[in-house]
Structure formats: C-alpha cells, structure tokens
Amino acid sequence: MHPILEKIKLSDAVYLLKISAKHTASAKPGQFVMLQPTELSEPIPLSILETFDGGFTCLVKVVGRTSYQIVEEAQELYYVAGPLGKPFPIEDYGKVVFYTYSWGIAPALMIAKALKEKGNYITLQHTSEDFYLREEAQRVFDEVIHDKGLKVFEADLVVSVGSNSLSKSLVFLYPNAPIKSMVNVHMLDAVGLCLVCRVRVEGSYVLACCDGPWFDAHKVDWDNLIEREGTYQEQERVAFEEYKKILKRKELKGNG
Numbered sequence: 001m002h003p004i005l006e007k008i009k010l011s012d013a014v015y016l017l018k019i020s021a022k023h024t025a026s027a028k029p030g031q032f033v034m035l036q037p038t039e040l041s042e043p044i045p046l047s048i049l050e051t052f053d054g055g056f057t058c059l060v061k062v063v064g065r066t067s068y069q070i071v072e073e074a075q076e077l078y079y080v081a082g083p084l085g086k087p088f089p090i091e092d093y094g095k096v097v098f099y100t101y102s103w104g105i106a107p108a109l110m111i112a113k114a115l116k117e118k119g120n121y122i123t124l125q126h127t128s129e130d131f132y133l134r135e136e137a138q139r140v141f142d143e144v145i146h147d148k149g150l151k152v153f154e155a156d157l158v159v160s161v162g163s164n165s166l167s168k169s170l171v172f173l174y175p176n177a178p179i180k181s182m183v184n185v186h187m188l189d190a191v192g193l194c195l196v197c198r199v200r201v202e203g204s205y206v207l208a209c210c211d212g213p214w215f216d217a218h219k220v221d222w223d224n225l226i227e228r229e230g231t232y233q234e235q236e237r238v239a240f241e242e243y244k245k246i247l248k249r250k251e252l253k254g255n256g
C-alpha cells in the first residue's frame with residue numbers, strides 16, 4: 001500500500017496529492033503514473049508534478065469514480081505503477097512556448113523547470129479559467145499569460161498539454177514550428193496490451209502509454225482522438241453515480 005502523505009484541496013474538483021511510492025522517485029519530466037485506490041478500482045493515469053525522495057506529487061481532477069474515490073476516501077493507494085511513458089526530451093531549444101489547459105499545468109511545470117535549467121527562455125499561456133499552481137508558474141516561467149484566446153509567439157518549440165482540442169488548434173497557429181503535445185486518451189493497463197490508448201500518427205497506430213504520451217502534434221490525427229473522448233462517458237457516469245450512492249449509504253450508517 002502507498003500512503004497519501006498530503007491532500008490539499010485547490011478547488012471543489014482539484015486536489016494536490018503527495019504520495020509515498022519509492023519506485024516513482026526516479027521519474028523524469030513528462031512521465032506519468034497509474035493509480036488504483038483499491039484492488040477493485042479502475043486504474044487511472046496521472047501526470048507527475050514533482051518527485052521527492054520517497055515518491056511524487058500530482059494534481060487530481062475529479063472526473064469520475066476513481067478520481068473521486070482517491071480525493072474523497074482514500075488514505076492510501078492499493079497500487080501505483082510507474083514511472084510510465086517516454087520522458088519529454090530536455091534540450092537547449094531556445095525559445096519554448098507552453099500552452100496549458102486545466103491540470104496540464106502540472107506536467108508543464110516539471111518539464112519547464114528542467115528546460116529552464118538547460119538555458120531555454122520559457123513562456124506560458126494558460127488557456128482555461130482554472131489556473132492552479134499559478135504562483136509556482138510565475139516563479140518558473142519567464143513570462144506567464146492567462147488568456148483563453150490563443151496568442152502567437154516567436155518559438156523554437158511549442159508544447160501543449162491538457163486538451164486535445166487545444167493541441168489541434170496549435171497545429172493551425174504554428175504550421176512551421178515544431179510542436180510537442182501530450183495526447184489525452186483513456187488507458188487501462190498502460191503496458192501495451194489493451195490498445196485502449198491507441199493514437200493515429202501519420203496513418204499508423206501507436207500507443208500513448210508506451211510510445212507517448214508526447215508526440216509531434218503535426219503528425220497526430222487529433223480528430224480521431226477528439227471523437228473518442230466521450231466513448232465511455234455513459235459507463236463513467238453510471239459508475240460515478242453508483243459510487244456516490246455507496247458513499248451516502250456509508251454516511252447514513254455512520255450517523256445511525
């Protein structure tokens with residue numbers, strides 16, 4: 001079991017968690033973990049914000065049953081797999097412009113810190129209303145813009161994370177600049193067996209869990225990913241509602 005050492009509420013739906021899991025402490029910027037609160041829960045992928053000697057920190061946004069269970073009930077996690085995925089390549093690019101949406105600020109911060117150490121000049125445009133970890137972003141990035149309307153900057157590399165639609169828009173805004181984007185896909189096993197996380201890149205399927213999650217945005221079939229975003233929406237809604245009922249019953253029993 002992996003104790004949750006800290007749980008800080010940043011908003012009604014978003015928490016900052018510090019989790020004890022020694023094997024994840026070696027994670028590199030851009031990698032992720034799979035978390036499972038109990039033996040019977042569905043595992044979910046989460047990006048790493050930071051590592052420390054005995055584990056990692058991450059942002060958890062409540063989007064369904066498992067994420068709710070983690071922030072609402074869990075004091076420890078049954079299973080933590082990782083670090084997973086290919087790290088983001090940390091090089092001296094020059095001017096790097098990040099575009100983030102919602103929880104995307106977490107992986108962006110870890111990558112930005114490493115790019116800054118390499119001597120890059122880094123700009124951030126955060127594009128969603130919720131802007132978690134804003135103060136930390138202001139410390140790490142050379143420039144921070146908070147605006148929904150996408151602006152174009154001089155860039156040797158563009159990075160996007162947090163939304164497939166955002167990444168798709170950047171392909172049109174920056175037809176000639178290299179863009180590295182994290183794809184948002186469902187994941188089940190994260191070891192390359194279930195194929196749930198397939199991504200069409202230049203006409204062939206690759207796997208986000210093993211080959212990604214970072215890809216050349218110019219080569220990704222974003223329409224295909226966006227179309228699949230709602231595939232399990234109904235099942236997720238039902239599972240979430242069922243879980244809330246279980247919690248309610250527990251609460252009533254506790255009060256009785």
Ligand code: FES
Nearest residue numbers: 190192194195209
């Ligand atoms: S999550 Fe199953 S193959 Fe990637």
